[in-house]
Amino acid sequence: MVNVVSLAEIIISFIAIYYILTVALNIKAGMTGIPDFGHAMFFAIGGIVVANFAARIAAAFVASQLGVSPGEAMQLVIAENTAIMVKINEALATKPLLSIMLIIFSIVVALLLGGLLGWIASYPALRLRGDYLAIMLLTASEGLRIFVMYTKSIMGSTPTVGLTTPALFAFTGDAGLWSTVFVASLAVIVYLFAERFHNSPSGRLFRAVRDDEDSAEAVGKNIAKVRRDAMIIGSAIAALAGVAYSFSTWIAGSSIAAQSIFDRVLWTFWPWALMILGGMSSNRGITLATIVVGALIVGPIRIYKNQIAAALPVDKLGFDPGNFASALEFTLVALLILLVLLFRPKGVIPEPPSYTLKPNELKELVKEAGEQLELSEEGQQS
């Protein structure tokens, strides 16, 4: 049996991480129309920043407690990862200030590096369109995954085991709870940002470029710049999701691996699915889809899938209950997507306009415009 409090924390962390990651994809794909099938690589940046950069800095700061020089301590983070991280994490548990500084450092650096990688990836995005761009970004992500997997100094010597993450929430005494609170707070901030961004002239401009590039050029917009900005902002937020994931003791555990942070099913496919379910360019739709799918899959299904498979007569239909159980969550999401595409092709909440002014304000202005013109037209006639 799973403890109810832990289950709630797991679900909340899962929803928060996926929400941030899906908002990031939505800025690129939903709002601007860039088919980013390489989304996972930007997410992975966040993992690298925490497991490598933040860990090395932590090592340098606690080197004296380990009896080595700061330089040596930083090297040991890769060379003797498991052994040294146990000691570093013991030390971090008693150092709230250092932990908090590393949390802030991770967020800032991940945003910058994610944005930088997005900027680099935007160069093909300026020249390629549609399928070609999608394949190119997918290939770039896979290429980077392989490079990172076999570059020991980035994610350690074993691609599937990876690096123990610095326990940045250990000082709170309940890392599960406080990492959940923190990650959820990040998600709330991202929600507010996404709402404001959508309802700004920039949100409107991104959506316009997506709808028609020629028309956007014809009204004087530099579409290359818009696509580049979308890649930078969306990728920076994806790296933030990677940081949130690495912070989460419930979702990432105590270590992260190159293999898993670049996983294209988890970090590219899932956010695409959530975005399609919620509605392209629909922040509220995405929120709803992430909450429903998160609560549905991480909650009952991931935990009780074997019981569900056993209870249903799946063996009579010719399925192996074990295989059925492990495929259950994908099957259900696929079913959800089919239903949504059939009955609500624009997502559960279709894309709203960009309300740069409140709807009421607009209604007042449109009335005023009408009255003014009627008055002046009468004036002309007389």
Next chain:
Amino acid sequence: MSESIGTLRLQRKGDGEYVLWTENVVKRFGGIIALNKVNIKLRKGKITLLIGPNGSGKTTLVNVISGFLTPEEGKVIYKGKDITRLPPHDRVKMGLVRTFQIPKPFQNLTVLENVMVAAEGNPGENPYIAAIFRGKWKKFEREQVEKAFNILKWVGLVHKWDSKASDLSGGQLKLLEIARAIMKGADTIIMDEPAAGINPVLVHDLFDRIVKLSRERHVTFLIIEHRIGLVGKYVDYAYAMNMGEVISEGEPEKVFNDPKVLESYLGG
């Protein structure tokens, strides 16, 4: 009425001078010569008509003038500057705006949003500040919304301000393209077959508005139309093209009755 769109400056000075011209423009598509040494000139504040049968190169010329295509030979001069290789959005910033033969609205944006995207110099279009520092653009945005509503009223679309562009009829989409061009503050507007597919009543309505814009606002127009006679009475000067070449130019009546022009239509 006129002051409601007051942000368009009244520029009476220089009316009648050439504001835009092409010099021996050549454009090929593989073996086809779509434009063969084309020279046309637009007088400031006047309405110039370009006619010609289907496939004669009219849209290609619009694409070359607006920057959507680069010619193999020749030049495009606008406001005294060689713009032959300037990207479209930079030409727009100079005041040169085009509409499309097949309307290209932002389908999922509302009518108001479609027009608002055309506002020039919106500080809220800097995506790095837009969400965080809303104070930097709120005032500008409000002023532009007022302007957009006045333009929509003027083209007769204000009642549709809240509809998605995808819900508009073909004629309404043409009007929306015009509203965008006016919102842009363009002083030179090139319209590729604005009357095609619109019912005749609306065509005359539309051309009344175009004449008004040119007379009151001194906006320069190049209007493409392949049906002789339909819009002749509204225009100041005409060019006729056939097979990528200008075959006649002058007073509209003269061009319409030019045997070469009549022949080109019979042949096409």
